[in-house]
Amino acid sequence: MSRLPLVDGVLTYIKEKNVPFCMPGHKGGLGFLKTAKGRELYENFIKGDITEVDGLDNLHHAEGIIKESQQLLSSYYGSIKSYFLVNGSTSGNFTMVFSTFNEGDKIIVERNCHRSIFNAIIMRKLKPVYIKNKINSKYDVPFPFDKESFLYLIHENKDAKGIIITYPNYYGICLDLPYIIATAKKYNIKVLVDAAHGAHFGANKLLPENPLKMGANMVVMSAHKTLPSLTQTAFLHVGEDIDISKVDFYVSAFLSTSPSYMFLCSMDYARFYIEEYGENDYEELIKICKFNRVKINKLDKFHILGQEDLEDVSGNSIKYINKYTLDLTRYILNVPKGYSGHKLLEYLRINKIQAEMSDSRNVVLIFSPFTKQQDFEKLYLALKDCDMESLKEQYVQIIDYDIPSQSMFPYEVMFREKTIVELKNSEGEICAEAIVPYPPGIPIVMPGERLDEYNIAMIIYYLKYNVTVLGVNDGKVAIVK
Ligand SMILES: Cc1ncc(COP(=O)(O)O)c(C=O)c1O
Structure with missing residues (x-):
């Protein structure tokens, strides 16, 4: 008989029953089981894998239930228009870039933007000016850029048509977006925000604010990363000063003409969930995250970063103090110098805990309201029992860098x-x-x-x-x- 390597691989993974401290946000389906409507959807997902038949609207020409659903999305997030994306935030980033800029435009972009942004810059033939990301040398964590570099660059590049910001970064760290937006607006520079990791922002006051509420011109959010929605789903939101007809064109161009109704339904559900339950459930989640952070930090083996660790790392004058904020629904679990984040991720995996990612000194864990106290207990016990000797590794200092000269776009x-x-x-x-x-x-x-x-x-x-x-x-x- 022929083999099914992919199917067998996934089935084996499911059987392992790891605690999912990683994407997607529904955590093995729990996000759907939370509500009666979600349960009904969960039980009927495969039957909901249908095509655009009569009465079920058309994503590329929405006039019925998809249109209504997208309007609800728009009104919840506070956009002028919002779109369901079935090709991930990748397609949203492509749409933002193509509908905002023309060939040959100069733009400012973070050095470590997601590769979908970089690919779109190539395909749209843009002229990027890179802004340097900071590195926190105490924890070896990449931070967003600082205000001094931003002000310098924007001043030197007044002809830039836009700036693309990642908010938050993969570690959950956010820069001072209101400041960036206010400054960019003075120069007539559009602000596009890749908020792939921030679809839950603004649901509760303890979370960072939703970028649309701060005046971003366009925002992309991955629904699947933090909300109860299927992998590959994302939202695109349009704010002020954007030509909607261009957005309509590029959204359609970058999306499949056979959109999955399972994806579409899960996005409608994710919006419903966050609107109805977001405020309470995130309050509860953040309380649990804070409680367990204190407990784990008391083990005196690891350090989970908190707001107090995000003090200005620029070392610059007081004039430019950087206000970074942290998404408290994820942990940056830091190991001391001379120990390995990668080895810790592997140790957790062996102990049936699936983290999102690791680097040389950190493991990032992503939670959602469907992560429960008993999951945190498992994490605590695994960390408590961890033999630090097994995590030892030669320390490699991450070095700050200068951006080389650009000879060609x-x-x-x-x-x-x-x-x-x-x-x-x-x-x-x-x-x-x-x-x-x-x-x-x-x-x-x-x-x-x-x-x-x-x-x-x-x-x-x-x-x-x-x-x-x-x-x-x-x-x-x-x-x-
Ligand atoms: C910051 C950022 N932007 C965009 C994306 C692309 O999202 P997707 O894989 O859903 O297309 C990712 C994916 O990890 C990301 O981390």
Whole structure:
């Protein structure tokens, strides 16, 4: 008989019954079982896998139940218009970029934006100016950018048409968005927000605020990352000063013409859930998160970061104090220097706890209102029993970096012939593929930037300590011919 490797792999994973401290937000279906309507949907999902038959509207020309559902979405989040996306936040980021900018526009973007943003920048032939992300050297956590770099860049690039912000980052850290938006508006620069990890923001006052309420021009949110919705679902919200007809066109262009009704229904349900239960349930969740954080920190083995750990890391003058905030519904579980975050993630997995991701010194855990106190108990016991000796690893300091000079725009690199050379012989060449050490996941060199003595030494440093460096294979890198 033929094999079913994928099916068997997933079924085995299900049987393991790991505690899901990771996406999706419904936590193994519990988010649907919470309400009578959700239960009915859960029990009928497969039967709900239908096509656009009479009476069930058309996502690409919504006039009936899909339109009504999207209006409810828009009114909950406070947008001018909102869309259901069946191709993830990836399609939302593409739509934001294509409907806001024209070929050749200059934009400001974070150095470690999600790759869907970077791919859209290439395909829309934009001219990016990168803004440096900060690194918190105490915990080796990548932070958003700081105000001083932002003010400098915006001042130097008054002709930029927009800025794309990640809010929050993967670790749940948010920058001072009202400040960024207010400043960008003074320069007539549009603010697009990739809030893939923030679909729950604004549901309760203890959470960071929803970016639309702060005046963002467009916002993308992954429904599946934190809410009870199926994987691959996302929302796109349009704020002020955006041409809706262009958005209509690009949404349709980037979405499948056979949208899954299971996806659509789950998004309608996620909006219903957050609107009806969000405020209370997030209050409860944050209380549990805080309680267990104190307990785990008292073990004196690990440190879960709190708001007090997000003090300004810029070291700059008082004028530019950075106000970072933390999404309290996720943990950045930090190990001391000389221990490994990756090994801790593996240890937790063996103990039936599935974390979201790890880097050299941190494990990120994502909770939702369907995470219960008994799940936290399991985490606590596993951490209490953890033999720290087994997590030992040589400490590799994450180094701050300077952005290299840009000789070509990323889209221009796409049209050029490339060749592979030894990294050590690449000084002065134009890089053809992003070179990104993990951690911190912030590119050292981007396509179109020049390899120089400084960044080559930095890459060699990471390789020496066995850090994974994307874009370097067998000591070789791709350059423009
Ligand atoms: C910040 C950010 N933006 C966009 C995306 C893309 O989301 P999706 O995979 O749902 O398309 C991700 C995915 O992890 C992300 O982390």
